[in-house]
Amino acid sequence: MxxxxxxxxxxxxxxxxxxxxxxxxxxxxxxxxxxxxxxxxxxxxxxxxxxxxxxxxxxxxxxxxxxxxxxxLVEAMSESWDQVPPAVRRASADGLEALVLLTDAVITRLDDPITRGAGRLLRDRVVASPTLAEVSAWWRDEARELLAEAETEGLLRPEADPAWVADEIVAGFAGRATVSGADGDALWELMNEFWAGFLPLVATADWSRRWAARPWRERCRPVGVGPHDIDDLEIHPVGD
The missing domain is CATH 1.10.10.60 (Homeodomain-like)
Structure with missing residues (x-):
């Protein structure tokens, strides 16, 4: 048949x-x-x-x-950033972990061609708004909020002011980005060394012990955090 x-x-x-x-x-x-x-x-x-x-x-x-x-280009960079902090919060157990993952996203975004081009435009003052200072403030302000949450959760040392800590992280990142030539792999390792020395200075001893016991150096990099591939956005939590 x-x-x-x-x-x-x-x-x-x-x-x-x-x-x-x-x-x-x-x-x-x-x-x-x-x-x-x-x-x-x-x-x-x-x-x-x-x-x-x-x-x-x-x-x-x-x-x-x-x-x-x-x-x-600048608009695409700005709009894609708005999706990153909420995804970071969903993947994080607390404000300090979210701070690390947020910085991971900033590092990864530097590899995105739209972000790189928009950054050059901001440095050269091609567009009136936003300014480079305003874009930097988005990350700094988000970091301050996460640190304020960590303070409320009892995860920061009493002497660690959230605003000061956030400013130091942004400044430390900027310096390392310059030293690394914004190379993603090199900057990732430089920031890992920064976290290893800096977090114990601002976090409680109990949080620092728990963090050190986690494989945080082997954490997965975020995916889709840049405007070119934002449809594939995925933030991975630090493993236990």
Whole structure:
């Protein structure tokens, strides 16, 4: 008996909106790489056509000017950050663990082409807002909140002021980022050494003992914390 013919089915079609979003994100990633390397004034809008951008028409469909690309890069960086702190809190057992995981996310974001390009634009003052100081304050303010929570939870030493601790962490990170050349692997190790020496100075002895007993140096890096792949956002808790 002949088997019944299986009706042919059309291959799934990617919705137009999804295709458009993917193209726009590819444009931003290409622009981020170019701006990070060459600066805004050293990059022509047509320079992006050789970086995986499908057509000149697609480029001009999404962006009317080079400055519009710059504004979109900074906007994408800003919007993606808003999703990171809540994900960090969900993965953390307490405010101090969240502080470490938040810093991990900042390190990983430096590898994102959109973040790198937006950072160069902020340093060169290409867009009016936000400023580099304002962007730095997002992380500092979030760190202060996490440390204030840790203080409420009884995890900080009495002399450890949350605002001072947060400022020292941000400053310490900035210095290590400069020394490492913002290389993700090198910066990760430098911050691990920082945590090893700094956390016992500000955390209670009981918390520090419990932290030292956990495999915190082998923790997984976050995924999808940058604007280029924010749809895959995943923050891993420190293992026990």
């Amino acid at each position: 002949a088997s019944e013919a299986v009706p042919a089915t059309e291959s799934p079609r990617v919705p137009q909106q999804a295709r458009s979003r993917a193209t726009r994100r590819a444009l931003l990633a290409a622009a981020g790489e170019r701006f990070a390397a060459q600066g805004f004034h050293g990059t022509a809008l047509t320079d992006l056509l050789g970086d995986g951008v499908p057509t000149k028409g697609a480029l001009y469909f999404h962006f009317a000017s080079k400055h519009a690309v710059a504004e979109a």
